[in-house]
Amino acid sequence: xxxxxxxxxxxxxxxxxxxxxxxxxxxxxxxxxxxxxxxxxxxxxxxxxxxxxxxxxxxxxxxxxxxxxxxxxxxxxxxxxxxxxxxxxxxxxxxxxxxxxxxxxxxxxxxxxxxxxxxxxxxxxxxxxxxxxxxxxxxxxxxxxxxxxxxx
Numbered sequence: 001x002x003x004x005x006x007x008x009x010x011x012x013x014x015x016x017x018x019x020x021x022x023x024x025x026x027x028x029x030x031x032x033x034x035x036x037x038x039x040x041x042x043x044x045x046x047x048x049x050x051x052x053x054x055x056x057x058x059x060x061x062x063x064x065x066x067x068x069x070x071x072x073x074x075x076x077x078x079x080x081x082x083x084x085x086x087x088x089x090x091x092x093x094x095x096x097x098x099x100x101x102x103x104x105x106x107x108x109x110x111x112x113x114x115x116x117x118x119x120x121x122x123x124x125x126x127x128x129x130x131x132x133x134x135x136x137x138x139x140x141x142x143x144x145x146x147x148x149x150x151x152x
Contacts, residue, residue, distance in 0.1 A: 031093050031094070033046070033087075033088050034087045034088065049088070050089075053084060053085065053087060053088040053089075054085065054088070054089075057082070057084035057085040057092075058081070059081075060077060060078075060080055060084055061077075061078055061081035061082065061085075062081075063077055063081075064077030064079075064080070064081055065078065082095060082096055082099075
């Protein structure tokens with residue numbers, strides 16, 4: 001992967017790994033800082049900007065991680081934190097591009113008629129199994145909840 005040069009003010013650009021001449025809007029956008037020009041022009045201001053973006057992104061990612069076992073949209077918040085980091089850091093931009101590509105591939109696979117048919121069949125079988133288990137429970141114990149069932 002070509003990440004550009006080490007000169008300040010220059011933007012790193014991801015190389016086209018497919019080897020085709022197709023231009024994707026995702027790959028047209030340059031990698032690197034999205035800070036305003038007056039911030040990029042001053043090294044100390046740019047570093048403090050990056051530290052601020054990192055801390056805010058870290059707080060959002062940590063909140064998302066906390067939401068994973070607790071109620072809340074954990075993964076959405078984690079990817080939101082990654083998007084905050086991606087405004088400043090190339091590694092986060094590359095991670096988000098990879099994630100977007102994988103999610104798009106999974107969505108295309110899920111829309112394949114054979115895969116959809118298989119998923120519908122498996123879901124139907126699962127629902128039948130659950131219905132049978134519920135029927136057996138109701139037949140054996142009635143409509144009483146499990147914590148109120150006496151030893152029978």
